[in-house]
Amino acid sequence: MPAAASGIGLAVSTVIFALRPDDAGAPSVWLPLVRRIREPFLHRWALPGGPVALSESLEASARRNLLETTRLQPTYLEQLYAFGDVDRSPDSRLVSIVYWALVRPEEAERVSLGENVRWFPADDLPDLAFDHNLIVEYALWRLRTKMEYSRIAHAFLGEQFTLAELRGVHEAVLQKPLDPANFRRQMEASGAIEPTGDVVVGGRHRPPKLYRYTGAVSLADAGPLTARVVAAAAQHPRPATDDAPHPQEDAR
Amino acid sequence: MPAAASGIGLAVSTVIFALRPDDAGAPSVWLPLVRRIREPFLHRWALPGGPVALSESLEASARRNLLETTRLQPTYLEQLYAFGDVDRSPDSRLVSIVYWALVRPEEAERVSLGENVRWFPADDLPDLAFDHNLIVEYALWRLRTKMEYSRIAHAFLGEQFTLAELRGVHEAVLQKPLDPANFRRQMEASGAIEPTGDVVVGGRHRPPKLYRYTGAVSLADAGPLTARVVAAAAQHPRPATDDAPHPQEDAR
């Protein structure tokens, strides 16, 4: 195995998702992109990213780069895939380890907006640099798939939340309405949430209960090591069927 | 993004799984390891792997390396994870893109056995080089998880097979007995297999039908691009709920 540098560039990039209201005011999935200020793909929009530092793990590099370019500290960060096709960058050979991240709405507003950083609706992107359109598409698919068997929706929310808010997250990501009654029962049966005892007053209707995450399922389940342990601990009512994929969980 | 070489070594490694009879004669999961012939971890057993070639994609590098070191051409190959912790290799910084592969029993015998290549039972490995024990554990978890929602078992079998053989693969991987009656119905209902019309004669019992894979689900679903397409095509009876994957995925 090689210790020598290979002439292959190594970078990390991150697909960051947040929920923001779209034109109609309904919450939908958005992501921040940065404008490239050098060749190749000068002036094109691209995923935030940069080189892997010698003294940092891949994930640490992703986190640092995110903080530097967007000021964001995601509540959820997981490796997505390593992209390494020969022709994905003109002239040079570039391998990108791509992560995907979720941030809360309040956090999302921290993004230093300007000419070179902007939010885009995830389903309607311009032509991006490199193979980044493909990467986003894949990350979106992963987000939606994982939403169905995992508890990542909480990464979009604060400490406390109503069931309607939680359902709103699911609906925004999955892009389909969910039955409030059934959604409630599924969440309660999963053991992932518990009522805080508080309610929200001020609405012109019955005050909804507030819930919190029980912590039975860890949010930051990135990496193969923690993965299976977390998945096993997450099994609340059932015995010991392996859950989903990817590391963090997997993966499905 | 960096075009310059970074001083970080970049390698591919592969976890190869095959089914072979264990001590008791029952089929179980094995994998081939190679003995290291240089530092670090001189003489330790390790996953087959090597540097990424400048002119090859990551997957192509994995395939070529597999052919060179073990003569194997897997029927299934999918990216597992990128490992890049700072201290995973002493002295040097090494990032490994790890793939996992499945090979058929006949193919498995091709492995050029010798002092430096040997098969090991996947559940009982010695202390491996680098973080390879962790990697194998993760790959095993992924194999078992994916077996439950995907059709990868076929990668272990030939063109035609009986339901008992297919069930044997599942049982070996999942390490638990399955009800023949229910297993049959699940497979038939999935639309993934169809009878060839032939039967196997010569057993001292009722001749079982032979089945073939319908091709509704592609085996080689590695990579984000093909992933979702494959998953959609796999939906035989039902309309259009996103399936599983991990592009593999995804890792789930």
Added chain:
DNA sequence: TCAAAAGTGTTGGAAGTACACCCATGT
């Protein structure tokens, strides 16, 4: 005729879906 594995039928429970209905609040 018997053993052994292939293959079919039947039943009961878990979990998801659809939808009717009651509850608590602000206006």
Added chain:
DNA sequence: ACATGGGTGTACTTCCAACACTTTTGA
């Protein structure tokens, strides 16, 4: 009072696990 979501009850369906039972072969 009534509109608006919060929250409960319930029937229907679909899927899965268990297991009894029948079929077809070789010995």
